[in-house]
Amino acid sequence: MAYDKFIGLSGPDFEFPVELGKQREFAAALHAFQPEFHEGRHPYMFPTLPIIAGYIWGYMLEEPRGSALEALDMADAMSLDGEQEFIFHGPKPRAGDVLAARTWVDDIWEKQGRRGGKLTFYRMKCVFRDASTTEPKVTLLSTSVVPEDVPEDTPQETKATSTAFMGYRETRDEFMTIERTGLSGLKPGDTPGPITMPPHTLTDCVRYQITTGSYGAGHHDSLAARAEGFPTWFGVGMYHAGLLCNYVVSWLGVEPLRRFKVRFLDVTWPGDVLSYSGAVSGIEDRDGEEVTSLELLAERPSGAVVTKAWADLAAP
Numbered sequence: 635m636a637y638d639k640f641i642g643l644s645g646p647d648f649e650f651p652v653e654l655g656k657q658r659e660f661a662a663a664l665h666a667f668q669p670e671f672h673e674g675r676h677p678y679m680f681p682t683l684p685i686i687a688g689y690i691w692g693y694m695l696e697e698p699r700g701s702a703l704e705a706l707d708m709a710d711a712m713s714l715d716g717e718q719e720f721i722f723h724g725p726k727p728r729a730g731d732v733l734a735a736r737t738w739v740d741d742i743w744e745k746q747g748r749r750g751g752k753l754t755f756y757r758m759k760c761v762f763r764d765a766s767t768t769e770p771k772v773t774l775l776s777t778s779v780v781p782e783d784v785p786e787d788t789p790q791e792t793k794a795t796s797t798a799f800m801g802y803r804e805t806r807d808e809f810m811t812i813e814r815t816g817l818s819g820l821k822p823g824d825t826p827g828p829i830t831m832p833p834h835t836l837t838d839c840v841r842y843q844i845t846t847g848s849y850g851a852g853h854h855d856s857l858a859a860r861a862e863g864f865p866t867w868f869g870v871g872m873y874h875a876g877l878l879c880n881y882v883v884s885w886l887g888v889e890p891l892r893r894f895k896v897r898f899l900d901v902t903w904p905g906d907v908l909s910y911s912g913a914v915s916g917i918e919d920r921d922g923e924e925v926t927s928l929e930l931l932a933e934r935p936s937g938a939v940v941t942k943a944w945a946d947l948a949a950p
Contacts, residue, residue: 659845670887703739723772
């Protein structure tokens with residue numbers, strides 16, 4: 635397939651209001667209970683919230699909604715999250731802000747998968763600007779992967795706990811145990827230690843899907859998942875990415891965050907017990923500014939990494 639003709643193809647401008655209720659709901663779905671995301675009329679936007687803009691207020695690769703992106707014919711494709719990258723410009727958006735956005739095709743390429751079969755990658759770029767000043771606030775690079783084949787079976791280590799569920803009114807506040815520190819004095823290798831979450835449940839998926847407007851049936855309906863070639867429902871990649879982002883802001887705060895990038899390496903399944911961890915990977919001068927870089931992992935007890943992320947932070 636000739637992809638060059640699609641590069642640069644874009645949809646129309648749309649507005650993304652950072653609503654107070656939606657912000658609080660989104661943060662809670664990621665177990666981010668820090669006051670800066672909930673208190674007052676204008677709490678900070680959780681850093682990965684822009685991921686929902688295309689589902690609810692605009693359009694996206696898989697939900698073109700009458701835009702020029704329909705030419706890619708992706709509405710019915712089996713696409714999976716490959717990477718997401720959030721780049722922040724200046725002060726972080728807050729509830730009450732209105733952002734103006736536009737999405738376009740940044741690149742398309744193919745390669746062979748590690749397990750065989752062709753993988754087609756679609757990278758979309760969406761720039762969010764202050765609707766009043768037009769100043770850029772967030773750049774989102776989203777890479778979707780369309781595989782020829784899907785996983786045939788769940789990992790053996792998840793099968794014994796696949797009946798896990800979340801109790802009524804159960805609060806998962808494990809990330810609140812991370813001690814907040816500043817950037818000053820950090821050195822390579824520093825870490826607050828791993829956070830191990832309870833077994834992954836259907837409630838985790840449904841709660842996240844409801845708040846994001848992403849209703850892919852394979853994430854909550856085993857019959858739909860099997861019809862798509864999966865053995866059962868499977869986790870939402872951006873839920874685990876959000877937990878890694880929660881790890882960062884729980885440790886170092888939201889305002890220093892300049893960049894957060896996540897790569898999805900494996901599917902998560904019912905009952906997966908994942909540990910989330912991160913450490914300082916480097917500190918360097920960039921254009922006269924000291925930037926602290928982190929490397930983060932979400933991994934199974936066996937050490938198998940399912941999600942990997944990177945973050946850059948600098949004093950605001």
